Each structure stands twice: as structure tokens, then as C-alpha cells.
Amino acid sequence: MRSKFDEQLRLLNQEMMYMGTMIEDSIQKAIEALIAQNAQLAEKIMNSDSDVDHEQKKIENICFNLLMQQQPVARDLRVISAAMKMVTDMERIGDHAADISEITIMLSKEPYVLNLDDIKKMASETVIMLIRSIEAYVEKDMNKAQEVIRHDDIVDDLFDKNKADIIELIRHDPEKGEQAADMLMVAKYFERIGDHATNIAEWVIFALNDKKEIKES
Template sequence: MTMRHSYDQELEHLRQNLLDMGNAVAGAIEDAVTSLARQDAELAGKVMEFDDRIDQMEVEIEDKCMVLIARQQPIARDLRVIGTGLKITTDLERMGDHAYDIAKITLTLANQPLIKPLVDIPRMAQLAQKMLKDSLEAYTTLDISLAEQVCLNDDEVDHIYYQVFRELLTYMMEDPSTISQATQLIFVARYLERIADHATNIAEWTIYLVTGQRRRKK
């Protein structure tokens, strides 16, 4: 086996580790939102416990990147592959943190009747999860067009967030007894909006990986 072939295998393992972490984070987000919609404290607890595993995956990927840099002294595109891996794992870890935050709010609200049926928050979650899935697919296939679409989809998530914020603010103004729960639901919407932002970051890093050009959303 040539040195280059061995190196390529290590880069492929890095890519697979990132995808495994991405799938774990996607599952945590789905479970966190499901736990909120169902007010399922047990499922929320599992999401919070699983956050330690996501954190461990981040550390393992970071260590692998550091070893590759030290051992191979990569340049040009190889360096972008490893640098992008470091950036993406940070975004994934932060997404996992937001899933944890949503699950924690579920525990706070578990014994309270919801002030309104959850419609827009699950819709935000579905869009954010699709953005994460598509950003990982773009990274895997080096599909710039798909990465660009992820960036555009972030605007739709932002729009729903502001819609949720305004609606819940109206609840609070009309009935002060809803302030505590409405505030917690606004936090949930904000966490989902941030998850979408991190998915956008992954898409932008994919564009950088392929082109060498930085693209920052407006």
C-alpha cells in the first residue's frame, strides 16, 4: 500500500466519522423536538444523556485531525479537507448542544398543558433537519449546488422563527400567565434557528472545500 493510498484512506475515515456524528446529531434533534411535542420527559432525558457521546465524537474527530496535520503536514486541498472537518465538527457539536437545550426545556414544561398546539416549531425542526441532512449530503458528494440551496433555505427558517416570536409575544401581552411558557417556547424556536445557521455553516464550508473560496451568508 502506497503512502498516498494510506493517507487517502485516513481522509475517508475522517469523512465517515463526520457523517456518523452528523447522523447522531440529527437523531438528537428529532428526539428533542418529539419529546417536546409529546411532553415526554423520559425521551428528553435520553437526549440529554446522549449529549456526552456527541461531545466525545467531537473530541475523537479533533484528535484525528491533529494527528493528520502533524503526521502528514498537508498542503492545498488536503489541508482544506482537514480544516473543514474541524470546522464542521464544531458546528455539529453546537447543534447537539441545542438539542440538549430543547430537551431541558421539555423537562421544564413536561407537566404543564401547552398554551397552544405546536405547529410552527415542529415545521421549523423539519426544515432545520432537512438542511442538516442536505448539508451533509453536499459535503459527502461535494455538491456545490446543493450546498447553495441549503444557504437559501435558511431564510425560510428565519421567517418562521420571527412568525413564532410574534405569535408568542402576542400570547404574553394578552395573558401574562403565559409569559413563562411562551418564553421557553421562544427559546426552543431560537435554538432551532441556530441549528439551521449551523447547517448553513456546514454548507458554506463545503463550498470552501471545493472551491477554495469563502462564502458568507448576508
């Protein structure tokens, strides 16, 4: 019975890694589409969001099956609980990739009114956070998870800078206000992605802390 349970745990780990790869790919392509004003690529990202939702449900089903197969020990229960919480954040990251892509489509036929360098930098930092949070889960790396949490301050500072620059642009040139407001929303979506990556890292720590406690007891 335990061997079947362990096999399901390995499957859960594989599917978590796969979903992490899916959302990482969505965010990378969303950035690419935004910069290139590529409406076709943006539309593909929006259409693929249903695949992320399907993967979330698949992982949740694995978790429910694990809980019903036998009474999990404390360590297992923490891992399963963390996975169920993590996939919710991962699904929201996929939603934000679709949200950014929707704005990209709306802005694809007019030149940008502001330099995207700061938004690109912010996007790059959020991708780093996302990749490291998934690595922390796969590698069971407490230090890497804590690094992700600290990294969120960088993303927050970049968002504040983007926000201040965009507000200044609107103040000096109100005619550019509509597109500038859309770009502020893009920056906000990247800031939220950073928050979700932080949540993932915190759930990794939650799962790993139990292992440390059991080892010491």
C-alpha cells in the first residue's frame, strides 16, 4: 500500500514540475508578445490558459486520491497540502499571462508611448522568482525558497518606479493617458506574479519545515 502511495507522490512531483514549466513558458511568451506587439502570439497564450486550468484540476485530483488512499503521516500531509495551495498560485500566474496578452492585443496596432525597459526589467525579475520557486520545490531547497521571498522586494521597488514614471507621463501628456494606464496594469500584473511566486516559496518552506521537525524529533 505504501509503495503505491509513494508512486502517487512521485507522480504529483512530476505534474507539479510540468505545470511549473507550462506557466514559465506562458510568462516568457507573454513578455515576448508584449515587446514585439505580436497579437497572434498573445492570442495563443490566451487560448492556452485552459491547458493550465486542466493541469491544475489534474494535480488536485492526484492530491485528493493521495488523501483518500490511506491516512498520510504528518510529512506527507504537509507536502500534499502545500501542493494544493501552490497550484492555486500557479494557476493565477497563468491567468496573469493571459491578462497581459489581452492588453498586448489591444495595444498591438499603435506604437508604444513609453520606453518598455523598466517593464522588461520587472518582467525579467518576476521570471527569476518563478523559476527559483519551482526549483526550490523540486530540489527541496529551503535556502532557494527564502531567496525568492527576499527577491520580492526588488520587484516591488521596480513596480513603484514604473508607477511613478507612468503617472508623471500622464501628468505631462494626458493624451497618452489611456495607453499609459494599460501599461501600469501590465506592471501590476507582473507585481502580482511576483507575489504568487513568493506564495509558492512560502508553501515550499511549509512543507520542508515539517521534514526538519521530524528529523530532529
